[in-house]
Amino acid sequence: MTAFRQSLVEYHERSKHRVNHYAPGPGELDWATQPNPFREFRGAPQIGLPLAADTLATRYNDVRRGNLPPPRAFDLRNIAILFELSLGLSAWKSYGANRWALRCNPSSGNLHPTEGYLLCRPLAGLSAGVYHYLSRDHLLEQRAAVNDPRWSEGFSGNGVLVGISSIYWREAWKYGMRAWRYCQHDCGHAIAAVSYAAAALGWQTRLICSAADEAVAGLLGLDRSEDFGFAEAEAPDALLWVGDSDVPPDLERMRAALNKARWYGRANQLSSGHVQWQDIDSIHRVTHKSLTREPAPPDRGQRTPPAPPALDLDFARIARQRRSAVNFDGTTHITAAAFFAMLECLIAQRDTPPWNALASPALVHPALLVHRVDGLEPGLYLLLRNPAFLSRMKQSMRPEWLWQKAGPAHLPLYFLLPYDLRDVAKLICCHQDIGADSCFALGMLAQFDAALNEPWRYRHLFWECGILGHVLYLEAEAAGVRSTGIGCFFDDEMHALLGIEDHSWQSLYHFTMGGAVDDRRLSTLPPYEFQP
Ligand SMILES: Cc1cc2nc3c(=O)[nH]c(=O)nc-3n(C[C@H](O)[C@H](O)[C@H](O)COP(=O)(O)O)c2cc1C
Numbered sequence: 001m002t003a004f005r006q007s008l009v010e011y012h013e014r015s016k017h018r019v020n021h022y023a024p025g026p027g028e029l030d031w032a033t034q035p036n037p038f039r040e041f042r043g044a045p046q047i048g049l050p051l052a053a054d055t056l057a058t059r060y061n062d063v064r065r066g067n068l069p070p071p072r073a074f075d076l077r078n079i080a081i082l083f084e085l086s087l088g089l090s091a092w093k094s095y096g097a098n099r100w101a102l103r104c105n106p107s108s109g110n111l112h113p114t115e116g117y118l119l120c121r122p123l124a125g126l127s128a129g130v131y132h133y134l135s136r137d138h139l140l141e142q143r144a145a146v147n148d149p150r151w152s153e154g155f156s157g158n159g160v161l162v163g164i165s166s167i168y169w170r171e172a173w174k175y176g177m178r179a180w181r182y183c184q185h186d187c188g189h190a191i192a193a194v195s196y197a198a199a200a201l202g203w204q205t206r207l208i209c210s211a212a213d214e215a216v217a218g219l220l221g222l223d224r225s226e227d228f229g230f231a232e233a234e235a236p237d238a239l240l241w242v243g244d245s246d247v248p249p250d251l252e253r254m255r256a257a258l259n260k261a262r263w264y265g266r267a268n269q270l271s272s273g274h275v276q277w278q279d280i281d282s283i284h285r286v287t288h289k290s291l292t293r294e295p296a297p298p299d300r301g302q303r304t305p306p307a308p309p310a311l312d313l314d315f316a317r318i319a320r321q322r323r324s325a326v327n328f329d330g331t332t333h334i335t336a337a338a339f340f341a342m343l344e345c346l347i348a349q350r351d352t353p354p355w356n357a358l359a360s361p362a363l364v365h366p367a368l369l370v371h372r373v374d375g376l377e378p379g380l381y382l383l384l385r386n387p388a389f390l391s392r393m394k395q396s397m398r399p400e401w402l403w404q405k406a407g408p409a410h411l412p413l414y415f416l417l418p419y420d421l422r423d424v425a426k427l428i429c430c431h432q433d434i435g436a437d438s439c440f441a442l443g444m445l446a447q448f449d450a451a452l453n454e455p456w457r458y459r460h461l462f463w464e465c466g467i468l469g470h471v472l473y474l475e476a477e478a479a480g481v482r483s484t485g486i487g488c489f490f491d492d493e494m495h496a497l498l499g500i501e502d503h504s505w506q507s508l509y510h511f512t513m514g515g516a517v518d519d520r521r522l523s524t525l526p527p528y529e530f531q532p
Helices: 003-014 060-064 076-084 149-154 168-200 213-220 251-258 278-286 315-321 336-344 387-396 422-428 449-453 457-478 491-498
Strands: 046-048 089-095 098-103 114-120 129-134 139-145 159-166 204-207 235-243 364-370 379-383 404-406 413-418 440-447 482-486 505-514 523-525
Touching: 003 168, 003 278, 003 449, 060 168, 060 315, 060 457, 076 114, 076 168, 089 315, 114 168, 114 213, 149 251, 159 168, 159 213, 168 204, 168 235, 168 278, 168 315, 168 457, 213 235, 213 251, 315 457, 336 457, 364 422, 364 457, 364 505, 422 440, 422 491, 440 449, 440 457, 449 457, 457 482, 457 505, 491 505
Parallel strands: none
Antiparallel strands: 046 139, 089 098, 089 523, 114 129, 114 159, 129 139, 159 235, 204 235, 364 379, 364 440, 379 413, 404 413, 440 505, 482 505
């Protein structure tokens, strides 16, 4: 085993939560160093964005079926809608004297390590450059002004780039070693959130898979140590091409143009003190990504469009009302038809969000612990998102599983075991009641050897999990129920249930869905009090 592979396996094993001990964390929370949830670049010119999402009439059902509206113009107003409905605030919550913001994108512990950037050529209302999105105030901070013509030439098609980075410290402050995993999940959620919002504007989203980390850092200005000083570093994650055509941008040309750019602003420091998590530094190094070739888009057949959800809501409403349930009632059922429609949305389609963002073949498959789905026997099911893996999956799991085809013929869903798994689901979710009180819980089985062969893919496996989770969040809202991402789970308890004994498949993220019970002690305030 190469040293890199070994370090990756070590991180993976040591960051597992186990029934008898949790992954290394900070112990008690140090409230004095609680990170500021908002990154700002002080001194950078600010461009206020209009709150225009309410003018968007696109229905959620059309977006999830891939029926996109005609592409809108790339101008300030539409860029504002893109950010408002993906990384923007969705509400403020308050309890006593405490007030905290929620966003359209979820985040483990609501810590929001993810930062968003915009790179554009001159657009109506925006000059060419690099911008950081400050969700608190719904504005863009101009990090770089670029006049070199190579910048605009780099955007060969009609569109913009959205950049994503992570501030690991924000999560590590609370979760220690396992925090790096959560940052990756959150990145996946952010990719999906951007892809959905872009689709509601008629735009396609493609992850630029070939980009090296250095290229992403250079284009977003994350490598400008003079602008960061003692402020927490941002790790380069992803560049998304958001456009109305498939012409990829020429990143090299754009980077060359940045040599003559004028940069503005200094990053704010989020905490007065930090704890260095060596394991996070190590997994960051191990999963470094160099320049690769863009993968050929997989041959994805036409999927059967999912049945309409129970509620026919507009996309803007669904994006902003998405919430995590804190408790489930333990009684709500969903219908088998609604359940199958949700699963259909998890099957990748080239031009349908959020799967349009990923060119790689599906490597993650949900194993479902079904408790309360009318017309479906409670028990263990598997949705094999890539049917090519059927025999490998069978070999890796208990020989006694039924592998009985379930649901509509076109849905690659298999029934493995009839059983009441409520107690098991609760145990696997680190004893959280929402595992048992849900309609169903699930673990996402990732083809782990993809990461062992190319360590940077470890990040992408978590992203794929986050994307799957985001589909479930939105589908739950449209079905009149609610979801919750579960980062706290006992990894090897899930593997033991399934009979997985090696690293061929590893469960990287869990999820639950059910009838939510709200915490009535909390008040909800609108996301942006000012009106344009
Ligand atoms: C990667 C990830 C892991 C999470 N893990 C848990 C969990 O184990 N238990 C839980 O109750 N909520 C969990 N959540 C939900 C977050 O606490 C929630 O997203 C956050 O508080 C923000 O609230 P919102 O989703 O309603 O916007 C998780 C969310 C994400 C994205």
